[in-house]
Amino acid sequence: MAAKEIAVGSSSFSGGDPCPICLGPILQESYLDTCFHKFCFRCIKQWIKVVSSKVSKPLSSVKCPLCFLADVFDVPRFWKLKKLLQRNRWLESWLRRELQALMQEEDVDIVLHHLVGVMDSFCKRTEQRHKQETRSAEAFQEQFKSVIAEAGRPFLMARTDRFVDELELFLASGLNMEAYDAVYKQRLDWNNSREVGVSNEAIEEENRRTRATPNLFLFEEDSV
Ligand SMILES: [Zn+2]
Numbered sequence: 001m002a003a004k005e006i007a008v009g010s011s012s013f014s015g016g017d018p019c020p021i022c023l024g025p026i027l028q029e030s031y032l033d034t035c036f037h038k039f040c041f042r043c044i045k046q047w048i049k050v051v052s053s054k055v056s057k058p059l060s061s062v063k064c065p066l067c068f069l070a071d072v073f074d075v076p077r078f079w080k081l082k083k084l085l086q087r088n089r090w091l092e093s094w095l096r097r098e099l100q101a102l103m104q105e106e107d108v109d110i111v112l113h114h115l116v117g118v119m120d121s122f123c124k125r126t127e128q129r130h131k132q133e134t135r136s137a138e139a140f141q142e143q144f145k146s147v148i149a150e151a152g153r154p155f156l157m158a159r160t161d162r163f164v165d166e167l168e169l170f171l172a173s174g175l176n177m178e179a180y181d182a183v184y185k186q187r188l189d190w191n192n193s194r195e196v197g198v199s200n201e202a203i204e205e206e207n208r209r210t211r212a213t214p215n216l217f218l219f220e221e222d223s224v
């Protein structure tokens with residue numbers, strides 16, 4: 001949703017939910033006029049400033065940070081539109097880094113190529129049955145995740161399920177690594193907010209461990 005202007009509520013202090021940007025009590029409760037997610041006036045103003053300066057967009061097309069994040073990690077839409085079949089060209093670099101971290105090993109080529117091969121043939125099979133496709137988006141998603149989990153489990157063991165969830169998030173975001181990292185961090189910071197997309201226990205756990213100061217990140221929306 002895009003906003004035309006910032007509306008400022010009547011109360012200068014709201015006793016309700018904290019501001020999703022600064023995580024403090026909301027000062028001068030404000031919202032963009034399209035979605036009514038609430039922020040401090042100063043925080044949302046800063047967000048808009050960053051957005052408009054980076055993407056030179058008119059205020060009318062600026063999304064509130066929560067709506068923006070929910071869009072980026074719209075996993076159900078990703079599966080519904082079968083976006084998996086559009087190859088993400090950052091996939092291999094992302095996989096390499098993830099595998100290196102999870103396996104604590106520098107050379108992950110074999111596992112990486114194995115996983116990419118499994119994904120490619122899954123996509124190929126899906127393309128071939130294109131016309132006779134009867135699977136629901138949920139079944140499609142479930143099959144993909146179990147195929148990847150099976151391929152990765154011998155190497156990733158207990159970390160497999162978490163890996164598959166993160167792979168799904170990365171693919172659903174359609175972002176490059178840099179942008180993904182920025183948004184992912186922000187998602188952790190804003191995890192308290194019920195509005196933000198998917199729940200994931202591993203991420204919640206990480207969030208508890210590494211609560212960081214939220215920052216405003218932005219990138220070209222066209223890359224989304
Ligand atoms: Zn704030």
Ligand SMILES: [Zn+2]
Pocket residue numbers: 035036037064065066067068
């Ligand atoms: Zn919003």
